[in-house]
Amino acid sequence: xxxxxxxxxxxxxxxxxxxxxxxxxxxxxxxxxxxxxxxxxxxxxxxxxxxxxxxxxxxxxxxxxxxxxxxxxxxxxxxxxxxxxxxxxxxxxxxxxxxxxxxxxxxxxxxxxxxxxxxxxxxxxxxxxxxxxxxxxxxxxxxxxxxxxxxxxxxxxxxxxxxxxxxxxxxxxxxxxxxxxxxxxxxxxxxxxxxxxxxxxxxxxxxxxxxxx
Amino acid sequence: xxxxxxxxxxxxxxxxxxxxxxxxxxxxxxxxxxxxxxxxxxxxxxxxxxxxxxxxxxxxxxxxxxxxxxxxxxxxxxxxxxxxxxxxxxxxxxxxxxxxxxxxxxxxxxxxxxxxxxxxxxxxxxxxxxxxxxxxxxxxxxxxxxxxxxxxxxxxxxxxxxxxxxxxxxxxxxxxxxxxxxxxxxxxxxxxxxxxxxxxxxxxxxxxxxxxxxxxxxxxxx
Numbered sequence: 001x002x003x004x005x006x007x008x009x010x011x012x013x014x015x016x017x018x019x020x021x022x023x024x025x026x027x028x029x030x031x032x033x034x035x036x037x038x039x040x041x042x043x044x045x046x047x048x049x050x051x052x053x054x055x056x057x058x059x060x061x062x063x064x065x066x067x068x069x070x071x072x073x074x075x076x077x078x079x080x081x082x083x084x085x086x087x088x089x090x091x092x093x094x095x096x097x098x099x100x101x102x103x104x105x106x107x108x109x110x111x112x113x114x115x116x117x118x119x120x121x122x123x124x125x126x127x128x129x130x131x132x133x134x135x136x137x138x139x140x141x142x143x144x145x146x147x148x149x150x151x152x153x154x155x156x157x158x159x160x161x162x163x164x165x166x167x168x169x170x171x172x173x174x175x176x177x178x179x180x181x182x183x184x185x186x187x188x189x190x191x192x193x194x195x196x197x198x199x200x201x202x203x204x205x206x207x208x209x210x211x212x213x
Numbered sequence: 214x215x216x217x218x219x220x221x222x223x224x225x226x227x228x229x230x231x232x233x234x235x236x237x238x239x240x241x242x243x244x245x246x247x248x249x250x251x252x253x254x255x256x257x258x259x260x261x262x263x264x265x266x267x268x269x270x271x272x273x274x275x276x277x278x279x280x281x282x283x284x285x286x287x288x289x290x291x292x293x294x295x296x297x298x299x300x301x302x303x304x305x306x307x308x309x310x311x312x313x314x315x316x317x318x319x320x321x322x323x324x325x326x327x328x329x330x331x332x333x334x335x336x337x338x339x340x341x342x343x344x345x346x347x348x349x350x351x352x353x354x355x356x357x358x359x360x361x362x363x364x365x366x367x368x369x370x371x372x373x374x375x376x377x378x379x380x381x382x383x384x385x386x387x388x389x390x391x392x393x394x395x396x397x398x399x400x401x402x403x404x405x406x407x408x409x410x411x412x413x414x415x416x417x418x419x420x421x422x423x424x425x426x427x428x429x430x431x432x433x434x435x
Contacts, residue, residue, distance in 0.1 A: 058413035059406045060374035063385060067402045074399050148277075155279035159378060166281055179289040187278040187286070194277040 005172055006185060012168030013189045019164060020151045023086050027093035027150075028143075034098035035105055035135070036127060049098070056095030062156050064088050069160045085157035093150045100142040104135030137208050144201030148194050155190075165189060220395040221388075221404050231387025232408065234301075238383060239370050241305055246312025246369070247362075253313060254320035255346075268317075275314035280372050283307055288379045304376035304383075312369050319361045323354035356427050363420030367413050374409070384408065 037049035056064065065088040072084055108131050116126040136143075158167035169186035173179040221228070253272065257265045275283065284307045291298055298306070327350050335345040377386035385405060392401025 054414065055406075055410060058410040060371035060385070060409055062374045062377070063402065063406050063409060066389065067399075067406055070399045070402055152277075152279040155281045156375065158281075166279065166285075169282070170285065173285070173289055180286065180293055183282055183286040183290055187274070187282045190279055190282065191274060191277040 005176065005178075005182065008172065009165065009168060009182070009185055009189060012163060012165045013193065015163065016151070016154055016165040016190075017193065019082075019086060019089065019157060019162070020147070020154045023089035023093055023154070024147050024150055026086070026090040027097055030090065030094035031097035031101055032132065034094065035101045035132075038098070038102065039105060039127070039131070053095045053098050056092050057099065061088070061092050061153050062159060064092055065156060065160055081160050082162055085160055085162050089150060089154060089157065092153070093146060096146050096149070097143060100139045100146060101135055103142070104137075104139035105131060107138050108134045140205055140208060141201065144197060144204075147201075148197050151193060151197065152190065216400060217397060218400045218404060220397045221391060221400050224391045224395070227387055227391060228384075228404075228408075231382065231384040234382055234387075235370075235373055235384040238301075238305055238308060238376065238381070239366075239373050242308035242312050242369055242373065243366050245305075245309035246316045249309065249313035250316025250318075251320050253317035254324060257317070257321060258324050272314045272317055275311055276318070280307070280311050281375050281378065283311060284375065284379055300376075300379050300381045304373075304379060304381040308369065308373060308376070311372070312365070315365050315368075316362065319358050319365060320354065322361075323358040324350065326357045327353045359424055359427055360420070363416070363424070366420070367416050370412060370416065371409070 034049045034053065037045040040046060059067075065085065068088045068091075069081065069084045072079055072087070112130055112134070113126060116130045121129065154164060155166035158164060158170065161167070163171075165186055169182050173182045176182070253268050257268050260268075284304070287296075287307050288298065288300070288303045291303070331349055331353065332345055335349045340348065373383060374385040376383055377389070380386065388401050388405040388408075389398070392398040395401070
């Protein structure tokens, strides 16, 4: 395997990282909205949120991607396949992140919420200034895990024709007849990125541990 | 937009075939993964430093790379080292190896969670090491590992959909083929999603029931 092939794989890895980062960020915003709906205590908000989480955690990501990829054009939204891929990944990770956050929100001490109310914070202020920061700190390890999962899952967007690390490896393997070194290199690149995310997560955890609740 | 699921319902026997392949692969993947994973976890715990380090790095690699890459390596790379596999055996082996790596981590955590006092107490009572493993560590571990093991089983069911990419004739491959034939791709994928959803929810419920039954046997955390 030549140096040039490895460079191509590294370039493709950049799009893998980009797709994953954007999806995790969008997914996080949706997850916070889902958590707000769940904590609202009103069935009109919490029931759809529960169905959403259950559906996106219950259906394989590959099937979700195929569904979104065919559904968007069918309802008249002709978006590029990269958008469909990011929408699919974001919705999926939103469901998992919401489920992780649920545990975090449940562990926010009651006294803090009551104190916030007594101090005169509105429910919205209590949510964004008290509950979210504390829940986030409590679920950080789970969120880092989820980031690693999404990075690995992003390999599936190759199925809808996005050129990222897996698709690039597949194309190179079939044009050079060198599947073993190419897939091993691709695997190695994934492994390195995952390890870096895990390291960053551990660093962030240690930073946050200094300020206790 | 026309939504017409009847054209898919007509092909119910084919769909059932795909479902059967998925369930067989899934169950075999779990069974193989649990047995292999247990052996790996036991070897890592009792097999000395070198065994632990070697198996540990293999597990890390399998857990740190996408399942799809592993499958591609086995399916497209295999023939270059004399390993010609049809899609189904290739998918089965891939699924088993991947699940073994994941289950081994669950079992390892399980071994770690058995209180040292229980093991010492067994030793004081004159149990041999094998007896302690068989009569104390494994039963106590079973209660601890059940929730994460159920969780992993659900993940494996969903991972098995990936095998459609190397043309294993399981549920996803079968239903998307029906969809293309019938010019009803969206309907097909929609039904596919619902079938997986029901399967996952069902597994989850059964798992929670088993957890509840077993939780009565849970030892006190001392």
